[in-house]
Each structure stands twice: as structure tokens, then as C-alpha cells.
Amino acid sequence: MRAVSYAQFGGPEVLHVTEAPVPEPGPGQVRVRVAASSLHPVDLMVRSGKFPAPLPTGLPYTPGWDVAGTVDAIGPSPAGPDFAIGDEIIGFSPWLRTTAGAHAEYVVLDATALTAAPAGVPATAAATLPTNGLAAAQALDLLALPAGSTVLVTGAAGQVGGFVLALARAAGLHATGLAGDGDREFVESLGATFLSRSEDPKGTYDAVVDLAVIGSSLLDLVRDGGGYVAASPPLRPEPVRGIRTFTLEVESDGARLGDLVTLVTSGDIPLRVAGIYPFADAAAAHERLAQGGVRGGVVIVP
Incomplete structure (x- = not known):
């Protein structure tokens, strides 16, 4: 071959x-x-x-x-x-x-x-x-946020970030996407609030998914007892104020991938x-x- x-x-x-x-x-x-x-x-x-x-x-x-x-x-x-x-x-x-x-x-x-x-x-x-969809799904699975929670997603216009926004919408979460100014339309098309990366991130969130590798400074935006997902193991910050910190490591999971296929078919995931x-x-x-x-x-x- x-x-x-x-x-x-x-x-x-x-x-x-x-x-x-x-x-x-x-x-x-x-x-x-x-x-x-x-x-x-x-x-x-x-x-x-x-x-x-x-x-x-x-x-x-x-x-x-x-x-x-x-x-x-x-x-x-x-x-x-x-x-x-x-x-x-x-x-x-x-x-x-x-x-x-x-x-x-x-x-x-x-x-x-x-x-x-x-x-x-x-x-x-x-x-x-498969890879990026599973990464997004497993990031939100780690956080286990109830419907109505708020989540900030950095790198929101990238492949994983876009899937996180789509899955957050499907789960009833209120997402904010940090991305470049040219990505506003895409971020908002997935039901998320747009936040320009040319500005300092602001607000208070139940959780952060940090795909743009901004780092531990984002913990200041997470409420006490909230959650934070880092893009790779070396980037996981030490927990503070009861914030749960996780590392995104994609695992093979055909059943979970099947769930994502269902959402693609229904039009919920572009x-x-x-x-x-x-x-x-x-x-x-x-x-x-x-x-x-x-x-x-x-x-x-x-």
C-alpha cells in the first residue's frame, strides 16, 4: 500500500x-x-x-x-x-x-x-x-457543567474551539468565544458571545477551556469552585480557590464519537x-x- x-x-x-x-x-x-x-x-x-x-x-x-x-x-x-x-x-x-x-x-x-x-x-x-470532536467533547465531560452554566473558550475559532462552542450550545451552556476579530460571525453563529482576543479577557465564568494556551492568568476569571481545562499536561495550573483544573488528553471512544455523529447529522455540529x-x-x-x-x-x- x-x-x-x-x-x-x-x-x-x-x-x-x-x-x-x-x-x-x-x-x-x-x-x-x-x-x-x-x-x-x-x-x-x-x-x-x-x-x-x-x-x-x-x-x-x-x-x-x-x-x-x-x-x-x-x-x-x-x-x-x-x-x-x-x-x-x-x-x-x-x-x-x-x-x-x-x-x-x-x-x-x-x-x-x-x-x-x-x-x-x-x-x-x-x-x-474524530480527534478534534472527541477533544471538545471530553473537555466538556471533564467539567461536567450543568445546563445554564457559563464557559469561556479561548481559541474559539479553531477546530477544537468550534466544536466546544457547538457542544456547549447543544448542552444548554452559555459560551463565550475568545477569537480574532474576523471570527466574530463564526463564533456568534454557534450561539456564543464573541470576545475579541485583541482585548484583555474579562468577566466571571463557571469554567474556562483554554485552547489558545493563555495560561493560569485565566483562573482569575473563574468563580470559586469552578473548572479549568488546559490544552496539554504541562500547561495545567495548580488549583486555587477550589477551582478544579484538568488536562485535555484525547482518548479513543467510538461510542462517544457516535454521539458526535448524531449531532453532525442533526446540524448541531458544523x-x-x-x-x-x-x-x-x-x-x-x-x-x-x-x-x-x-x-x-x-x-x-x-
Whole structure:
């Protein structure tokens, strides 16, 4: 099979389309024929050799966390959803634990990491949901806010931020989105109050989801006993005033992903695609994401 991979760390120029063996599904696993996958900032960090923690295997790596495609083979003793060959699915690869990359023609994942794809949605759009949608859902799950609560979301126009706003609206929360001035329309379209990042954040909230990595100064905006979610483990501040602080670490969860698909189908969660790149243009995709300011998923297709 063809796959995007790199055998050394460096800039986008280390990416190449290579031939690799077609993986075989083991017990409880499914092989997916990939139609589309997404690119994330962590992919750029790992490729450049700047990821701060050891990985379970050595180079070469095939990146890719999200997958949209069709079931191609089913391993023995299937667990979880009852898939059949040809089913359209989406899923999340826990890449930092397995380095099973979806920027390939085929990828093998646990059946429990997959769910049925949203009907009528192109694979290129569906592929933008798993990682970022699960991150948003799990951030709000950590906070466990009752309906009517207020939440400030920084980086609100980014992929995860947009999903947090959409899920907050669906849960009956009152969200405020901190974003650039050009993102006002998007933030308000999701029922959130817009707050410009050119101004100092203000107000008092039941919780903060800090995707823009502003940091512990935001605790001043959280009420006593409220909640705060940091974008990664090293950024989690020490609790003060009874504020619960959490770290966002995305976990594979096909059932939770199925909940998100339902909200996509009902129109409660919009999917955004910023660009679509074939394997041969993977370096250009990495360069585009590195430029910043991307509003939507950068998608890789075979």
C-alpha cells in the first residue's frame, strides 16, 4: 500500500510517499480502507523532532490520527460495534501510543475506536471530526457543567474551539468565544458571545477551556469552585480557590464519537474543511498548517 511517511526528523521535505505492507487486523480490530484523514499540529511537532516525550516505536513514522473510510477486513473475535465489510466509518487512532498512522491507504484500528460515518457527509469533511470532536467533547465531560452554566473558550475559532462552542450550545451552556476579530460571525453563529482576543479577557465564568494556551492568568476569571481545562499536561495550573483544573488528553471512544455523529447529522455540529491535499502534496499540507490561521481541517487523501 501507499503511505505518507518519514524516516528522519526535519521539515516538510522529509515526507515521502512510500510503499508499506498492508496491515492485518488482529483480535477485536478492523482494517479500514482510508478515504480521508486530517492533519494536526502534533503531527508537525513529532515530524520536526520536537515532541517532548518518547514514542512507543522508532522511525519511520506514518502520521495520521483521524480516519474516514470503509471497513475492508475484520479480525477474529470482534469486539464493540457489529461492522460489516463495506460499512462507511470514521474513527480515531491513538497515534502517540501505537504510531498506527492513517495517512495511508489502509490502517488497522480497534473496532471500539470506530463508529458509523455521518450519512450524506463527504469523507473529507467527516475526517475532520474524530480527534478534534472527541477533544471538545471530553473537555466538556471533564467539567461536567450543568445546563445554564457559563464557559469561556479561548481559541474559539479553531477546530477544537468550534466544536466546544457547538457542544456547549447543544448542552444548554452559555459560551463565550475568545477569537480574532474576523471570527466574530463564526463564533456568534454557534450561539456564543464573541470576545475579541485583541482585548484583555474579562468577566466571571463557571469554567474556562483554554485552547489558545493563555495560561493560569485565566483562573482569575473563574468563580470559586469552578473548572479549568488546559490544552496539554504541562500547561495545567495548580488549583486555587477550589477551582478544579484538568488536562485535555484525547482518548479513543467510538461510542462517544457516535454521539458526535448524531449531532453532525442533526446540524448541531458544523464540519469545516480548509484544504484537501493528496499524498504527494503532504509537504504542502504541513506547510499550510504551520502558517497558522487555519479555519477548518487540513485533509489528506490517498
